[in-house]
Amino acid sequence: MNVARTYGNVVRRQIADKPKTASAMIRTGLYLESFRCAHFAEKKMPKAYRFLNSKAVGVVADALSHPETYAWTNIFAPTELLQTFGLSCVSVECLASYLSGFWLEDYFIDRAEDVGISSTLCSYHKNFIGAVESGVLPLPRLGVTTSVTCDGNIGTFRYMEQRFGVKNFILDIPQNWSPEAERYVVEQLRSLIQVLENATGRKYSEDALRETIHRENESKAHFSSALKKRISHSYPNTMTLVLFLLLATHLNIGSQWVLDFFRMLDEEIGTYPPDTGKRLFWVHTTPYSQPTLQSYLNYNDKCSIVCDDFNLDYMEEMDETHPLEALARKMICNIYNGSFERKAQACVKYAKEYQCDAAVEFCHWGCKQSAGGAILLKEEMRKAGIPMLILHGDSVDRRNNHDGQIRTRFEAFLEMLNRGQEATE
Amino acid sequence: MIGYVCKYTPVEVLRAMGADPVLMEPSVNDFNLADTLLYPNICSYVKSVLEDAAGKDYEGFVLTSCCDSVRRLYDVLRARYPKKFLFMLDLPRFASDAAAGLYAGQIRKMMEAYAAFSGRQFDENVLREIMLCNSQYRHPEYEPNDPNVLRIALVGNRCSNGLRNLMQNCGVKIVADLTCAGAEREFSPPAEGEDLILNYTKQLLKQMPCLRMGDISARQRHIDEVVSQTDGVIYHTVKFCDIYSYEYSTLHRRISVPLLKIETDTTPQCAGQIRTRVEAFLESLAAAKGIKPVDEKQKQRGENSVTVVGIDSGSTSTNAVVMNEKKEILASGSIRTGAKTSVSAEKILNDVLKKAGIARTDVSMIVSTGYGRVSIPFADKSVTEISCHAKGARYFCPHVRTILDIGGQDSKAIRLSETGEVEDFVMNDKCAAGTGRFLEAMARTLELDISELGPVSLKSQETVEISSMCTVFAESEVISLIAQNKEKADIAKGVHRAIAGKACSLLSRVGGEPTYMMTGGVAKNQGVVQAVEEKLGAKLFLCKDPEIVGAVGAALFGLESFEKA
Numbered sequence: 001m002n003v004a005r006t007y008g009n010v011v012r013r014q015i016a017d018k019p020k021t022a023s024a025m026i027r028t029g030l031y032l033e034s035f036r037c038a039h040f041a042e043k044k045m046p047k048a049y050r051f052l053n054s055k056a057v058g059v060v061a062d063a064l065s066h067p068e069t070y071a072w073t074n075i076f077a078p079t080e081l082l083q084t085f086g087l088s089c090v091s092v093e094c095l096a097s098y099l100s101g102f103w104l105e106d107y108f109i110d111r112a113e114d115v116g117i118s119s120t121l122c123s124y125h126k127n128f129i130g131a132v133e134s135g136v137l138p139l140p141r142l143g144v145t146t147s148v149t150c151d152g153n154i155g156t157f158r159y160m161e162q163r164f165g166v167k168n169f170i171l172d173i174p175q176n177w178s179p180e181a182e183r184y185v186v187e188q189l190r191s192l193i194q195v196l197e198n199a200t201g202r203k204y205s206e207d208a209l210r211e212t213i214h215r216e217n218e219s220k221a222h223f224s225s226a227l228k229k230r231i232s233h234s235y236p237n238t239m240t241l242v243l244f245l246l247l248a249t250h251l252n253i254g255s256q257w258v259l260d261f262f263r264m265l266d267e268e269i270g271t272y273p274p275d276t277g278k279r280l281f282w283v284h285t286t287p288y289s290q291p292t293l294q295s296y297l298n299y300n301d302k303c304s305i306v307c308d309d310f311n312l313d314y315m316e317e318m319d320e321t322h323p324l325e326a327l328a329r330k331m332i333c334n335i336y337n338g339s340f341e342r343k344a345q346a347c348v349k350y351a352k353e354y355q356c357d358a359a360v361e362f363c364h365w366g367c368k369q370s371a372g373g374a375i376l377l378k379e380e381m382r383k384a385g386i387p388m389l390i391l392h393g394d395s396v397d398r399r400n401n402h403d404g405q406i407r408t409r410f411e412a413f414l415e416m417l418n419r420g421q422e423a424t425e
Numbered sequence: 426m427i428g429y430v431c432k433y434t435p436v437e438v439l440r441a442m443g444a445d446p447v448l449m450e451p452s453v454n455d456f457n458l459a460d461t462l463l464y465p466n467i468c469s470y471v472k473s474v475l476e477d478a479a480g481k482d483y484e485g486f487v488l489t490s491c492c493d494s495v496r497r498l499y500d501v502l503r504a505r506y507p508k509k510f511l512f513m514l515d516l517p518r519f520a521s522d523a524a525a526g527l528y529a530g531q532i533r534k535m536m537e538a539y540a541a542f543s544g545r546q547f548d549e550n551v552l553r554e555i556m557l558c559n560s561q562y563r564h565p566e567y568e569p570n571d572p573n574v575l576r577i578a579l580v581g582n583r584c585s586n587g588l589r590n591l592m593q594n595c596g597v598k599i600v601a602d603l604t605c606a607g608a609e610r611e612f613s614p615p616a617e618g619e620d621l622i623l624n625y626t627k628q629l630l631k632q633m634p635c636l637r638m639g640d641i642s643a644r645q646r647h648i649d650e651v652v653s654q655t656d657g658v659i660y661h662t663v664k665f666c667d668i669y670s671y672e673y674s675t676l677h678r679r680i681s682v683p684l685l686k687i688e689t690d691t692t693p694q695c696a697g698q699i700r701t702r703v704e705a706f707l708e709s710l711a712a713a714k715g716i717k718p719v720d721e722k723q724k725q726r727g728e729n730s731v732t733v734v735g736i737d738s739g740s741t742s743t744n745a746v747v748m749n750e751k752k753e754i755l756a757s758g759s760i761r762t763g764a765k766t767s768v769s770a771e772k773i774l775n776d777v778l779k780k781a782g783i784a785r786t787d788v789s790m791i792v793s794t795g796y797g798r799v800s801i802p803f804a805d806k807s808v809t810e811i812s813c814h815a816k817g818a819r820y821f822c823p824h825v826r827t828i829l830d831i832g833g834q835d836s837k838a839i840r841l842s843e844t845g846e847v848e849d850f851v852m853n854d855k856c857a858a859g860t861g862r863f864l865e866a867m868a869r870t871l872e873l874d875i876s877e878l879g880p881v882s883l884k885s886q887e888t889v890e891i892s893s894m895c896t897v898f899a900e901s902e903v904i905s906l907i908a909q910n911k912e913k914a915d916i917a918k919g920v921h922r923a924i925a926g927k928a929c930s931l932l933s934r935v936g937g938e939p940t941y942m943m944t945g946g947v948a949k950n951q952g953v954v955q956a957v958e959e960k961l962g963a964k965l966f967l968c969k970d971p972e973i974v975g976a977v978g979a980a981l982f983g984l985e986s987f988e989k990a
Contacts, residue, residue: 114933116674116686120466121667147518147639151493154518154639155671162675170639172518174527175490184523339513340500363464366667371464372497376504404901 004029008102015107019135023064026102026136030061044299046272048264049241055257056244060098063088067138072157072166075246075310076148076173076334078189078327080216080254084208085196087141089251092156093285095137096127097243100289100396108134109397122366123396124285125152132160139166142199144192146171149336149369169195173331175338185328209323212254217317219253222262224315226269227307231355234275235268238298239286242305249311277301278417281351281386282308283361283377284370285395292407296414303414306354309335309347340373344380351386358387358417360410365394387420389413426482430474431489432605433516433629435532437559437612438622439487441551442539446487451477452585452691462501468494468666469690470583478502485510485542487535491637492668510542518639520630529626536622549621556612556625570654575710576600578651580676581661582669584689588661591700595707601651603644604661605635636668648676657683657710659703664690683710683849698835701796702852705811709847712812731789731987734774735979737810738766738797741833741861742946744973745773747781747788748980750987752820756781757973766797774803790986792979796834806986811839811850813978818942819845820977821968827937829928829957829965830974831947833861838931840938851934859927861947863899867920870903871913878917882952885918887911899923917952925956932961942966944974 007029014022038054045053063070071087072095073079079089099105105123108130113119117129131137143166145153154170161168171188174181193204248258280297282305287293296303313335318326331337335346351359359381363371374390381388391409394400427439428449439446451473456465458479459472471494478486485506488499490513499513512535517524536547570576575597579589583605592599610632616624634641652658658680662669673686685706687699711717731750736743743762747755756777762769770793778785793804794813801807810830818825819841828839836859837852853859868875889911891899899920906916924947932941941963947953948971958965968974 110930114930116670116677116934118662118667118670120665121670149493151637151668155636155668158641159671159675170518172524172639174517175513175515180527180530184517184527187523340497363466365466367493368464368467368665369493369497372467372494373500374464375462376500379504402901404905 002103004101005103008104011102012104012107015104015134015136022134023136023138026099027061027064029102030057030064030098034058034061042299044236045241046235046237046268048261048268049237049244051264052244052248052261053241055252055261056247057098059088059247059252059257060090060094063090063140064138067140070140072140072143072145072160073251074145074148074150074153074157075250076146076313076331076336077144077171078192078331079251080212080323081189081192081209081327082144082196083212083252083254084205085200085202087196087200089144090140091246091251092128092153093124094247094251095131096124096396097288099127099131099136100398103398104131105396106399108136120366122150122152122364123394123400124364125156125366127396129156129159132164139164142167142169142195144169144171146173146331148173148331148334151368152366167195167199171331173337175332177329177332181332182325182328185332186324189324189327206323210320213318213320213323213326215256215259216254217320219248219259219262220315220317222259222266223249226262226266227354229266229269230275230306232274233269233272234277234301234304235272236299236301237305239288239290239293239305240298242282242286242308242311243288245311275301275304275306278303278358278414279306279354279356280304281306281347281354281356281359283347283359284309284367285362285364287362287364287393287395287401289398290393290401290403290406292403292410296410306356307350309343309350312346312350336369340376343373344377347377348380348384348386351381352384356386358389358413360389360391360413362395363390363392365397365400387413387417426484427510428474428478428483428486429488430470430495431491431516432610432632432635433489433491434487434514435535435625435629436610437552437555438532438536438547438625439539440555441549442536442543442547443545444484444539444543447483449474449477450583450585452587452693453477454692462505463497466665467497468492469664469692470666471495471498473691474498475501478506483509485512487512487514489514489516491516491635492666494666510539512538517630518637520627520634520638520640522627525623525627525630528630529620529623532622532626552621552625553615556628557614559610559612560614571598572714573716574598575657575707575714575716576655577707577710578602578648578655578658579604579661580648580658581605581673582663582666584661584663585691587693587696588659588687588689588699588703591703592659592707595704597707600655603633603648603651636672641672649680652680652682655682656714657685657706659706660684660686662686662688664688683713698852700799701809701811702850705809705847705850708809708812709850712846731984732783732787733980733983734777734788734791735813735976735981735983736770736774736791736793736795736801736804737813737973737975737979738762738770738793738795738801739810739832739834739975740796742972743769743773743795743797744976745770745777746973746976746980747777747783748977748984750984752981752984754977755783757970757976759970759972762797766800767802770797770801771803790983792983794975794979806982808979808982810975810978811837811847813975813982814944815839815841815845815847815978816981817974817976817978818944820981821974822940822942822966824940825942825966826939827932827935827941829932829937829941829943830945831860831924831928831943831953832945833865836860836928836931836945836947838928838935838937840935849935851931853927853931859924861945863924864920864947864950864953866900867903867917870900870907871916873913873917878920879950879952879954881914882917882921883955884914885912887915889915889919891916891919891923918956921950921952921956922960924953925960928957929960939963940966942968944968944971946972948972 034057111130112126798807839850
């Protein structure tokens, strides 16, 4: 029996008439899951990931339970700044993934389409919009989004402002770095600070931001060190954990718990045996509920995701002495911003650096920026001698995947990789 | 010839450099190249631009970073045409002075790059002259409200001239064109004492904002003002461009005039569906305003009694009804549409006339409806199937308020007022999911005749889910279920539930309320009817021949012509 699905079905029955009850049940479910992860997690799950899993679910449950302390953001937003105002950041993608964890995405996606939202919009966004429309997601203190990639964010956040009065702040991020571009973003960050001061009643503390960025630098140093160790060590994970990692690398980066997690990760990886399986570099979102990919990638020592582009989108050390400039530079120079060449080069660099055997891009339904570059990325990978598989599907909507097609493609790709290995041996 | 796609492109600066900027508005037959180099699920407009770029001899392209799809278009063009002039302007989302300063810097870089590429130099006087000339443009005054003309606002994403022509051919007045590149470019004379490029850029950024911009409040105010002076709004979106659907959704709630959403993909193939939707919308507005259709061929009532024929030329079947002036059905019939619409229409006409014992010369009027309505040369007039189904449904069920029509190629939900006028309607998109074609494909896979599918499904014992939204995927799912030795009855029931899901979504979108009626050939499938009733939680009214409802409506429109005359 699938517990999440059964629980989700009970929640589903409440949505139409008692959305607040459904909302409370979702929060309770998240707390129970957080507790389960902390105390009764799968034995295969490494210690650091148990900690991550429990925290990732717990912080979102807390945010939903105290909506006055949370903000909707996109994953590229300057969450470090929001944290210093006591706001916890939850992204559209994150909330949509959690709702999908309860098997409720079909209900919410249909709801969004029913109110006129385009069926070809990214299903993370449709799922999120449907949940807010249904009254299941509590409204936050405010929304902060950026123009970095993803057309959906500005539209969705603005829709929430117009429809539900959720104050929205848009950061316009130029495509390329220049001193003028950085100044342009810093000025916007200063305006955002005023908005945050008004919204929370707190004063901006540059020292607090410096400390946050300091912890962020330390966290990323541990992350880089851990990935270097991962070259010679296996480290079991799942697609869900790759997703949860985004809460550490983006939404909560700079917090103490994230620093604790990366320290733990750095210490633990070296204790695992050598990696003898196929090592994959993952591009874009992970379809964590897709059965075939689950069977091949979750806790599999023959094949695993070593790292992915999202979690490595900005790994530079940030200048703590100029925190706003550092945040501006981070958003402008993100590999997801600007020309696709920047992202393609970064993907090739990381895939080589962390000795991945192959790359897989999952073209998620509705994501034009990622899918539109898939052919170009494959060509860059080919030039670098890294085979790449392009899969098509939906990371959120289970109805929008075809297991048979994914299975055939993925298995054929693995056969191809294994034959290549046999040939070189 | 330099292709551009966005209204924030500094077109006037390019002209002042001697270039020939052309707004790319292609209509293409296929996306073969774009699907290979880009991705199938990318904005259709952007895909058509890539096809166009390959087919014409452009000197180069100037793009803006306006959306994800265009950004990827730039990447692909750069890789494919390294020798052409290609420049991507990083377009800010705000029109502040700081943003204008940045964008002016981008425009200067473009000027340098184009000068280096072409050897042409910027002539400041030409730009001043263009701005001066544009500043003399005046918006046409809104014309006084003519009670006999429909006033429509066209809003949304960029659309082809085909849509504008279609509206104008229907005799409507487009009082405002607020589509992406439809607005006139307006400039004030250059401000003295300010850098010309910076002044130009500030003005360029202050155009009526499109949906990708950060602050769209001016747009909302303008739309509200314009819309209040119209009879209806047609909201246009492009397939796989999602950013305009947000505005549609909020506009839908905000405005009180009727609103029709249509989606096109820049191919001529979708013209049929668009025509039906636009014409049906205009028919309902005209009826509400009391305007007679302009193409109505009035016939004077002669000595003889009146006999009319309604022909519904659908994608799968062609149905016809012969009706006398007492609104009695004298004969009806149905045949497969086959490969040529006019041939099947001629055949069914002869069949029903023979059945009714009436000579062709005694027919007072022939009214066509359905997809093929415009391809029947002998029809005296044509009316969309939306209006015909509404009228036909009321004929069989006077209390009907919501109609679900599932035909071979499309499915639609129509909401009627208490007096039987069309209040709103929605149709499925180009995809065949949830239509008669979908059922045919599933029946074939199950090795059943289409007529057997319904009765077989009623014997279902086990619940089987067909989860996919796509006909092709659903067919694969059915094959997988067959491989798992699932019972045909259970699979058939699953297929019907999938159709019911789609149908109820349409009914919900149209704001349906009882009494519900189901029309179209699929209404003969008891399995679908039962599944829809279960999902809807309400009974469906069915008539004996659900596939002739549209033809009956067409015949009734024919009779009305005589009543009016």
